Amino acid sequence: MSVVGVDFGTLNTVIAVARNRGVDVITNEVSNRATPSLVGFGPKARYLGETAKTQEISNLKNTVSCLKRLAGRSLKDPDVQIEQKYVSAALVECGAQVGAEISYLGKKETFSATELVAMFLSKVKQTAQAELKLPVSDIVMSVPAWFTDVQRRSLMDAAEIAGLKLLRLMNDTTAAALGWGITKLDLPAPEEKPRRVAIIDIGHSDYTCSIIDFKKGELAVKSTACDRHFGGRDFNLALVNHFQKEFKAKYKIDITTNPKAMVRVETSCEKLKKILSANQQAPLNIESLMNDVDVTGMITRQEFEALIEPMLARVTVPIEQALAEAKLTKEDIDVIELVGGCTRTPSLKDRIQDFFGKQLSFTLNQDEAIARGCAFSCAILSPVFKVRDFAVQDICSYPIEFSWEKDQDIPDEDTSLTVFQKGNVLPSTKILTFYRKQAFDLEARYAKPELLPGKVQPFIGRFSVKGVKADPKTEFMICKLKARVNIHGILNVESGYYVEDQEVEEEVKDEEGDKKDPEAMETDGDKKDGKTKTRKVKKQVRKGDLPIVAGVTSLDQPSLIAAAEKENSMAMEDKLVADTEEKKNELEAYIYEMRNKLDEQYAELANDDEKDKIRAKLTETEDWLYEDGEDATKAIYVAKMDEIRAMAGPIAQRHFDKVEAERQELQAKLDA
Ligand code: ATP
Ligand code: K
Ligand code: MG
Numbered sequence: 001m002s003v004v005g006v007d008f009g010t011l012n013t014v015i016a017v018a019r020n021r022g023v024d025v026i027t028n029e030v031s032n033r034a035t036p037s038l039v040g041f042g043p044k045a046r047y048l049g050e051t052a053k054t055q056e057i058s059n060l061k062n063t064v065s066c067l068k069r070l071a072g073r074s075l076k077d078p079d080v081q082i083e084q085k086y087v088s089a090a091l092v093e094c095g096a097q098v099g100a101e102i103s104y105l106g107k108k109e110t111f112s113a114t115e116l117v118a119m120f121l122s123k124v125k126q127t128a129q130a131e132l133k134l135p136v137s138d139i140v141m142s143v144p145a146w147f148t149d150v151q152r153r154s155l156m157d158a159a160e161i162a163g164l165k166l167l168r169l170m171n172d173t174t175a176a177a178l179g180w181g182i183t184k185l186d187l188p189a190p191e192e193k194p195r196r197v198a199i200i201d202i203g204h205s206d207y208t209c210s211i212i213d214f215k216k217g218e219l220a221v222k223s224t225a226c227d228r229h230f231g232g233r234d235f236n237l238a239l240v241n242h243f244q245k246e247f248k249a250k251y252k253i254d255i256t257t258n259p260k261a262m263v264r265v266e267t268s269c270e271k272l273k274k275i276l277s278a279n280q281q282a283p284l285n286i287e288s289l290m291n292d293v294d295v296t297g298m299i300t301r302q303e304f305e306a307l308i309e310p311m312l313a314r315v316t317v318p319i320e321q322a323l324a325e326a327k328l329t330k331e332d333i334d335v336i337e338l339v340g341g342c343t344r345t346p347s348l349k350d351r352i353q354d355f356f357g358k359q360l361s362f363t364l365n366q367d368e369a370i371a372r373g374c375a376f377s378c379a380i381l382s383p384v385f386k387v388r389d390f391a392v393q394d395i396c397s398y399p400i401e402f403s404w405e406k407d408q409d410i411p412d413e414d415t416s417l418t419v420f421q422k423g424n425v426l427p428s429t430k431i432l433t434f435y436r437k438q439a440f441d442l443e444a445r446y447a448k449p450e451l452l453p454g455k456v457q458p459f460i461g462r463f464s465v466k467g468v469k470a471d472p473k474t475e476f477m478i479c480k481l482k483a484r485v486n487i488h489g490i491l492n493v494e495s496g497y498y499v500e501d502q503e504v505e506e507e508v509k510d511e512e513g514d515k516k517d518p519e520a521m522e523t524d525g526d527k528k529d530g531k532t533k534t535r536k537v538k539k540q541v542r543k544g545d546l547p548i549v550a551g552v553t554s555l556d557q558p559s560l561i562a563a564a565e566k567e568n569s570m571a572m573e574d575k576l577v578a579d580t581e582e583k584k585n586e587l588e589a590y591i592y593e594m595r596n597k598l599d600e601q602y603a604e605l606a607n608d609d610e611k612d613k614i615r616a617k618l619t620e621t622e623d624w625l626y627e628d629g630e631d632a633t634k635a636i637y638v639a640k641m642d643e644i645r646a647m648a649g650p651i652a653q654r655h656f657d658k659v660e661a662e663r664q665e666l667q668a669k670l671d672a
Helices: 050-062 078-083 113-132 149-161 172-182 232-251 259-276 301-307 317-325 346-356 369-381 518-523 557-599 608-626 634-671
Strands: 004-008 012-019 022-025 039-041 046-048 090-094 097-104 107-112 138-143 165-171 195-202 207-215 218-227 281-290 293-300 335-339 391-395 400-404 416-420 428-436 440-446 459-465 477-485 491-507 534-546 548-552
Touching: 004 113, 004 172, 004 369, 012 113, 012 369, 022 369, 039 050, 039 097, 039 113, 046 050, 046 113, 046 557, 050 097, 050 259, 090 107, 097 113, 107 113, 113 149, 113 557, 138 149, 138 172, 138 369, 149 165, 149 459, 149 557, 165 172, 165 369, 165 391, 172 195, 172 207, 172 218, 172 335, 172 369, 172 391, 195 317, 195 346, 207 317, 218 317, 232 259, 232 293, 232 301, 259 281, 259 301, 293 301, 301 346, 335 346, 416 428, 416 477, 428 440, 440 491, 459 477, 459 491, 477 534, 491 548, 557 608, 557 634, 608 634
Parallel strands: 004 138, 138 165, 195 335, 218 391
Antiparallel strands: 004 012, 012 022, 039 046, 090 097, 097 107, 195 207, 207 218, 281 293, 400 416, 400 440, 428 477, 440 459, 459 548, 477 491, 491 534
16 A cells, blocks of 8 residues: 655645655656646646646646635635636636636536546546556645635545545645654653744745644644745746736737736746846746747846835744744744745745744755655554654644524523634544434534635534434433544534433542543543542433534535546546557557668568558558548557558568577577
8 A cells, every 4th residue: 555645736746655765755757746736628638737737828728727726615705816817717606616617528618626626636646656556545635724624625525536545634834844853863852842843834825834842753733824825926926017017118018918928928937036046137038929029038136026025024924923823932933944935035035034033944855845744644644554653733723613503491501602712732522512302403613704714604514413302301411512623624523422410439539639521531541540439429421322414515425426437537538548649659650660670671571562562551551640540549540550560560570580590590609
């Protein structure tokens, strides 16, 4: 079984695998260590990853980018409206979710964001399988810490549709932190002061700062703060806007009217931006950008910094926020570790360094740290892989509240309760107690919608508690519900049961006699054997289960199965198209090769009549290839090749016999 970590980025996706020697980042079909997070559609097949990138400029309307930022969101969300600035395909409504409308197999089609992510993840799966030569199923994938329940569920669904088992959705900075900590041999002992690390990830689209405490064998996230709209793509945009104005004045062309020109300028600006990270100035040259105009430009680092000043001015905001939430000051931080491609920008590094007044650390590979951390996490969670255990404790990003209908028999019952606070440890289980006579519903939602990204719905789920009956003795049934924010950061009411108050004999604990709540006692298995003084106490004893019907935002099972089948058949179609193309290319290459052989090694072995016949066949097949045979089936290409092979068969045999005779002659000489 394979162990895979995936950093699913807005721009690039990096795949790491754990093998017996450690964790490696793997390369894709064109030997790149990062794959463009893109999905494209064509008349015959989909283009996933690298091929989508190759086709992008000529296929803008049918290419979808920024996939993860669309997952689980609605078209009307102002955040999604911002995404449309960066996504060249048209975003449309697709059920409750945003989707993209594209042309695929010659027809207009709409795919939901979840389906689009699934397509890309099935490519990730293929890439990993091709490299590992093993089936891939278990993965750990990274996600921005600011993702909400509905966004996380969308990614979980997408992974399942792609045939992947997501063992953990891990926050980006937490994954980087795991990679940082797991290799350190000098972390403080349990009783010592923890090592405090600020992990800062600035990628293509967003910025996250987490404050993390490390001790031997464990890490605990203390706080996390994000800027959802701060990353390399904003720097690109600042440059594009600059050159747009310049070209308008200088060449009288307006690239905003020409999507292809816009994308070409953006691509060039991204290159230029990277050059500026190492040089004081950089050129920009694009031939025939639009209206046959060649453009040239130049910008200095100083000018670039002026363009991005509004962003640089807020570069310490997430750090200050994270420190405040952790109730720490910058002096408390021992190490400031930076990851994400955008942290190569010198002015950005300078601002962060000035803020801390301390050297920044770049010991992790900026592009690969998150994928590596995910692979470590997958190794820890995988039953088949042996790795030093390292406990990872994360926190809830937003407060979660439950609400319910008032029971008229209970006069002063509240009707809502915030059960998980922001910053609450994750994973975590809380037990809710209700006194009820009949089935009832609970609703879970984010308590402070204003904290949520854009207009993400605060609703998380509705949970119907069944099997509740009035107890003849006490009238009420005491219902206990297990609410859990799991390791993916997703909330569920996992189970329910009912209890009865009973008098039981119990040991008296010495000294503090720590007051525990009844729930804790029920689950507390390891009672210490001590002095056995006992007393009678009222205790709640579990009597039976309460079934729970959950209505959450994940896809239901039939929809998931249908989506997986659809994905599978699209993937088979892609494969057939790729195989057909391969056979076509083989046939073309075979024609050239045979022509050469007829002139060279076969020249003496066949008479002119034989050779002319084969040559005629080659010409005929070649003509066919460029006309009627342009778009034939795989079987036909194979058949055409077999026809030529059959004609050339006797000559090939003579050649083989000749080579064999020569070999034997040589052998005889050597033996003599
Ligand atoms: P996100 O984390 O926002 O989802 P991502 O993980 O795909 O996106 P990264 O791969 O971390 O993003 O970073 C990509 C960004 O880093 C791009 O905007 C890229 O232009 C920028 N970048 C890469 N190298 C450099 C460099 N040398 N100087 C400046 N920026 C760079
Ligand atoms: K990435
Ligand atoms: Mg990233």
